[in-house]
Amino acid sequence: MIGADGANSIVRKQMGVDNFSLSYNQMGLIATVELSEVTDNQVAWQRFLPNGVIALLPLSENLSSIVWSTNTEIVKHLLSLPEESFIDAVNDAFWKQYPKNQIVSNAMKTVESVLGNFSSVRQLPPGIKSLYGKSRAAFPLGFGHTSTYAAKGCVLIGDAAHRVHPLAGQGLNLGFGDVKLLTELLADAAYKGTPLGNLQHLCTYERERLQHNVPIMLGIHGLQRLYSTDFSPIVLLRSVGLQLVNTIPPLKQLFINKAMH
Numbered sequence: 001m002i003g004a005d006g007a008n009s010i011v012r013k014q015m016g017v018d019n020f021s022l023s024y025n026q027m028g029l030i031a032t033v034e035l036s037e038v039t040d041n042q043v044a045w046q047r048f049l050p051n052g053v054i055a056l057l058p059l060s061e062n063l064s065s066i067v068w069s070t071n072t073e074i075v076k077h078l079l080s081l082p083e084e085s086f087i088d089a090v091n092d093a094f095w096k097q098y099p100k101n102q103i104v105s106n107a108m109k110t111v112e113s114v115l116g117n118f119s120s121v122r123q124l125p126p127g128i129k130s131l132y133g134k135s136r137a138a139f140p141l142g143f144g145h146t147s148t149y150a151a152k153g154c155v156l157i158g159d160a161a162h163r164v165h166p167l168a169g170q171g172l173n174l175g176f177g178d179v180k181l182l183t184e185l186l187a188d189a190a191y192k193g194t195p196l197g198n199l200q201h202l203c204t205y206e207r208e209r210l211q212h213n214v215p216i217m218l219g220i221h222g223l224q225r226l227y228s229t230d231f232s233p234i235v236l237l238r239s240v241g242l243q244l245v246n247t248i249p250p251l252k253q254l255f256i257n258k259a260m261h
């Protein structure tokens with residue numbers, strides 16, 4: 001088992017596994033930030049911006065983690081900013097009002113009048129005071145998937161097998177799912193006295209994880225494409241879709257369940 005890119009390609013080569021990959025021409029800027037006020041800080045925030053996505057993920061009462069996925073050029077600029085200007089840019093990303101597409105706004109008013117406006121009281125993201133330590137870093141973003149996960153005596157798990165855009169916060173979850181299933185299958189094999197490298201249970205791992213991972217990966221890739229355009233019909237489609245998910249509780253629960261497993 002191995003899980004990082006340089007070493008991965010050697011292992012994949014030895015296994016005879018192909019790797020499909022594409023670059024989003026984006027980078028994910030991460031940073032730990034201090035909030036302006038101490039709060040419960042139990043809510044994760046995400047905002048889709050015209051040129052990317054920014055998320056604020058709680059770490060403690062006064063610290064949160066930022067993941068800002070955007071064009072490589074913008075990330076390089078953000079990395080080069082003095083700390084104060086960087087924090088201004090982050091606050092701006094969460095608070096700035098962008099001009100709205102009038103066609104979409106009018107259509108959404110109609111949709112809301114049909115569905116009813118079920119939105120609860122609008123909460124606001126916390127303000128950000130400062131950067132915590134020297135915590136700014138950035139990573140290139142891409143999609144990647146190997147043709148198989150298993151060969152005799154060897155399996156791929158986590159990002160070694162599948163890489164997704166961080167906009168849905170699912171990359172690590174997919175890897176945890178791989179580990180959980182693999183350890184269960186290996187424990188079962190050990191209990192039955194079967195050699196651990198036996199292809200039979202490694203292929204079971206591969207089959208079950210492919211069934212789980214591929215639809216999620218395609219969904220995340222689809223979302224990334226969906227939010228990479230300002231073409232009015234697509235903006236309308238995604239706005240109506242979000243509104244439907246928000247107002248139909250079973251649909252909302254379905255998405256929450258999928259994100260948690």
Ligand SMILES: Cc1cc2nc3c(=O)[nH]c(=O)nc-3n(C[C@H](O)[C@H](O)[C@H](O)COP(=O)(O)OP(=O)(O)OC[C@H]3O[C@@H](n4cnc5c(N)ncnc54)[C@H](O)[C@@H]3O)c2cc1C
Pocket residue numbers: 003004005006007027028029030067139140157158159160166168169170171172173175
């Ligand atoms: C900007 C960004 C934001 C993200 N945000 C989220 C999020 O909010 N939620 C989420 O679920 N996922 C997120 N992800 C995805 C998540 O980080 C990855 O899916 C996860 O880290 C993959 O774990 P891994 O162990 O498979 O690989 P890695 O985390 O890449 O770990 C591999 C390890 O192997 C080490 N290594 C490499 N080569 C060798 C070698 N030759 N010998 C020994 N060690 C070696 C590396 O140093 C590294 O520590 C994000 C990813 C990015 C880039």
